Amino acid sequence: MSGRSAQYSKPIANYLRVKKLQIFPVLKRLDFSGKLTWSAPAGHQWTLFFNRGQVIYGHGGVHPMRQWYRQAQTRLPEADLSYQTLQKSLVTSPTASWLDGWDYHLLHNWLSQGHLSQQALQDISTSIVADILFDVVQTGETQYQLARQPALDPSHVPIAIDETTLLPSVTDRWEAWLEGGLEAYSPNLAPVIQHPEPIRAQVSPGVYASLMQLLDGQRSLRDLAVKLGQDVLNLTQALRPYIQAGWLDLVEVADFPALGKGDPPIAAHQRPLKIACVDDSPMVCKAMGQVIRAAGYDFLSITEGAKAIPALLAQKPDLVFLDLVMPDTNGYEICSSLRKMSRFKDVPIVILSGNDGLVDQVRARLLGATDFLSKPMEPIVILSVIRKHLAPAPT
Template structure:
């Protein structure tokens, strides 16, 4: 095992960071098998898996689940990857010999069952590795170590990533990222609109509506680029004028919940966490209930707004999803009333809205809302929001 620390003077850092990638030629010449692990002072860790000098796969970083999910979702025959299906698939996937990577095991199981083509697996692997390499290059100070392991046998030969092409692409992306002044912007951050009126005055109504729907702080720049079928450089550059003006800001967004392990166990004297959904649409409550129950939580659906407050006070859920617009009441009134009670003073309240206007968000937060989620909601985003706010909650 070897350790190296790479640190450059501040004035040269953004020019010299691509030199970190020179290690690939060394590992290629030495037929290295094992793991190349980078880390930074913030505690992030990126791992690349090698076999005889060639890259097989990578994992880790700021959003290891997100970076895999967005690539797999766009290349699997069935794009709707539900959290429960993924967990069930992972539970039966055979473990590889030394690649400590649940997503690699899962994809190879799909490959063996004919659910994923070799080309799709290579594309997913290449894009995941590309994201990792860009993040490593962008990180100011990194340390790496090499963990040697036996080469894979002939019976388990993997599909390799086209490393030379990938290194060239990452280097070109980083150079362009610098050229247009994006060095300070991480593609792992999520854009959210702070001042909508100046933006409304500059774009068409259709573009404005799309921006308000998409820029809700729940999707990273990479997530948005994948969703829109755009290059992350072009997307970030398009938002750059609004970022500089302060009309849009970039915020940290949590990773999706892990698939390769259950939630921390609940002691025998503790009850499962209870999640409530107040929405006049039975379909919304049913869909959310399926996701939440499958993840091991108790679920409380409330489809009559007039009964929301007495029901919530009686049932005492640990988190509340609250629809903003209902026939007989609205989320503002319910949220404000709940915050006036001692029981719901600190309970997370997540507002649901199909409008997604900033005025609604600001008003909801002023009345005590914890978070704001746009409709329609992806199952894995629902779980991500739950775990974001309940990660330390145990009764």
């Protein structure tokens, strides 16, 4: 890696970014065990764990939970990765070493229990570290700190990541990202459709409907790439013309709720926060209720639109999921009426819709909707939206 870096022929600014990776051979020569942490002025941190000079795992960055979740979901497609199950698994997980991340402990436990193969663990760890290194390289200004720790017992380190292929692959990906004109596009941003009609004219109706559901600002480029089974570079290059034309925009998206002892999905309040779902489908309300109650919230289900406003006034929820299309009324009318009431002036209202038109989104926002979520809804996305709009105020 050091020889390759010395021959780097790209502009000096890009060379300095890639040069950050030269610390790896240094730590290998020093037989370093402990943590390497990069910090950015924006406040993000990325931590890599080393044992005897070899990197074994990493976490942190903009979306540590999303980062772990998409990799675990890919390698464990049959596993129960619901928030409540992960939290319960974490409570029983031992934390006997300085490699103290909840994410690594869950993976290590699954390996010891036979639910995860050693190759799958290595693939997950390698993908996470590769994403971290790409973000560190893309972030122009960073500082790093080293915290030396005792070498780990071999039983706690079932795998080591192959740096001889990892580091060149990160450099190659960064160079390809630059050559594709994507330097300003972070893979942690989420694409959202701004002008659907030009897109509708260029793709089939089926593809258009899929795009309207996927490109809703709730999934990052990396999330979408994994979900679609594509490389994030190719996906971003495919979307770039639409972004440049102004048909798509890239927006920041919140991380999924964090796991960890003492870090519940909701803050300590005098009463549990209450979430309401107004949807004429009992199945939608039931599914959403299971997710929301398991996360520690109170839940209110309303399946008759005509009774929504009286029920909401009586129960006073802290956030409302509101279906756009119902047989006896519609979400527009309910949202508009709620916003005229002082009690609901600032309550987050998230519109649910299976429709594919941006007109619906724009109209809903004009009437006071806080956010817009496409059906079908993934449980982890539901929790992410709740966390986004009900995050506790800083103390």
